[in-house]
C-alpha cells in the first residue's frame with residue numbers, strides 16, 4: 484500500500500511562480516498594474532480571444548458577465564445541474580432565476596434537448612459548463628440561442644486549453660469566464676478572467692471595478708490623472724499583480740502541464756479499460772478536453788460497494804479523491820426555493836450517486852498513477868457482485 488497520502492489535485496507551484504511574487508513585492512505595483520496588463524495580453528494571445536479582462540475569480544467573471552448582458556429580475560438563465568454552485572449562485576445575485584437542466588449521460592455537459600425544452604419567453608442566457616474540461620455542445624446551443632435571441636455565457640472554469648471542433652474555448656465573441664482557483668489547470672491562487680468581444684469585455688471591466696470609467700490604476704501613475712467618474716455601482720473584482728505574476732509563470736508551463744495530464748489520463752485508461760464495473764470519462768471525436776477532472780462512475784449493479792464506501796476505502800489506502808458535484812438542484816437552497824426533487828434531473832442525480840474524481844494534476848508520477856490504478860482495481864475486483 485502507498486505510504487504517503489496522495490491529494491487529488493494540489494496546485495503545481497514552482498520557483499518561477501515564487502520568483503514572480505517576490506519580484507512583484509519589490510515594485511510599487513502590488514495590486515492591479517503592469518503585470519495584470521501583461522497577463523491579460525498573454526491570455527489574449529494564448530486563447531486567441533477578442534479581448535480579456537483579468538478578475539479575482541471565475542465567479543466574479545460570471546457575475547459581471549450577467550450584469551453586462553443586462554440580466555435581472557424576471558429573466559431566466561439556463562444552467563446545467565451538474566456544476567459547481569457558483570454557476571447558479573451568480574444568477575441569484577442578479578435577481579434572475581436559474582433554470583436547472585439535465586446533462587448528457589456521456590459528457591455530463593448541458594443537454595441541448597433539455598435546454599430546448601426549458602426555453603421560455605423569459606429566457607435570456609444559456610450558461611453551459613465545459614464539465615471536467617470536456618466542451619459542451621456549442622453548435623446546438625448556438626443554434627438555440629440564435630433561434631430565440633439568447634446570449635451565451637460560458638462557464639469555462641475547467642476549460643483552459645479545451646477545444647471545441649478545433650477551436651479554443653475563450654476565442655469566441657460571446658463571454659466566457661475562466662477560473663484560476665488553486666485546484667484548476669492554471670492557477671493564480673485565486674483568480675479568473677472573462678473573454679469575449681471588446682465592447683462586452685470593456686463593459687465588464689468597468690462593472691468589475693466599482694463602475695469606474697477608466698483604468699483606475701493609471702490614476703496613480705505619472706501618465707494618468709486623478710480624475711475618474713462612476714457610471715454605475717460596480718463591484719470590486721480586480722486581479723492583483725501578485726496573482727498576475729503567478730499566472731504569467733503558469734501560462735508558460737501550461738503546455739507541459741497539459742501534456743502530462745493527457746499522459747496520466749492515458750495511463751488510467753489503460754489501467755481500467757477491462758473493468759466493466761467502471762464507467763470511464765469520454766472525449767468525443769470532435770472534442771479536445773483540458774482533462775481538468777478524471778471522473779469515474781461505478782456501475783453499482785455490478786458491485787457490492789457503494790460510492791461513499793469506495794471513497795473511504797481509497798482514503799484508507801492513502802488515495803485522495805473528490806466528488807464533482809452534488810447537483811445544484813439537490814442543494815437545500817435550490818431544492819427548497821424551487822421545489823426540485825432529485826429525480827427531476829435524473830441523469831445528474833444518477834451520475835452523482837456513483838461518481839468520484841481520481842487524482843489528476845501535472846505533478847503526478849507514473850508511480851503515483853499506478854498506486855491509484857492498483858488501489859481502484861483491488862477494490863473493484865474484491866467487491867464484484
Ligand SMILES: *Cc1c(COP(=O)(O)O)cnc(C)c1O
Nearest residue numbers: 540541542567569640662663664
Ligand atoms: C471553480 C469553479 C467555479 C468558480 O471559480 P472561482 O474562480 O473559484 O470563482 C465556477 N464554476 C465551476 C464549474 C468551477 O469548477
